[in-house]
Amino acid sequence: MPRSERSSLLLAGLLATAGVAHFASPKQFDATIPRALPGKPRTWTYASGAVELALAAGIAVPRTRRTAALAAAAFFVGVFPANVQMALDWRDRPAPQKAAALGRLPLQIPLVLWARSVAKNKGEGQS
Template sequence: MASDTPRRPVHVYLSGLLFVVGILHFVAPKLFDGIVPPKLPGNPRTYTYGSGVAELGVATALAVPRTRRLGGWLAAGLFVGVFPANVQMAVDVVGNPKASGLFKAGVLARLPLQIPLVLGALRVARR
């Protein structure tokens, strides 16, 4: 049975996701400071704010038709670029005896979810 509800293009979801997460970098920066890999030089807050600005910029590029293809390429690069922070979060949570099994499973399940994000961004870039 076909749905009468029109499907939103993938760029709408990616832009929305990046916008919300970008704003969160400024509203709750401590959350993001904690997943900056410790081997990176400098202050974690700099990476938190820098990635928040990048996410907001890419969200905007995806939302604007004239820059949408570029936004797709930028989003794919951004998703790959922040992957080490996602891995750092997984390492920290899995190694934390106080973290619940459900939270650990969720953090680990989140890692492969980067693949459809990258693929969706590349789909936007190639249109």
């Protein structure tokens, strides 16, 4: 399996795992939803989980990989406010939890770059 194909499938797996986690354990994600968003946090949790699952499926299929990977890069930028909200809300928690919340912030950069890299690599079936 070519390296670019493996990278694509790893990104799809990461997104699929995150998407499933939104449905399996939604409470932890509800707490990260910015209060400025309208509606209930659970709705946003489920919606973002569904988007992650759709992005995973799109990246797994070579024909839709480029578009889905670009959408994933935009998604990673779009969820950044939730990570900022989490870091703010968790600033008084024990050190390991606070470190995890703060560590998510710079993690968005490599995720965006990874998704863009997947979009640039042409997989089988792409033209």
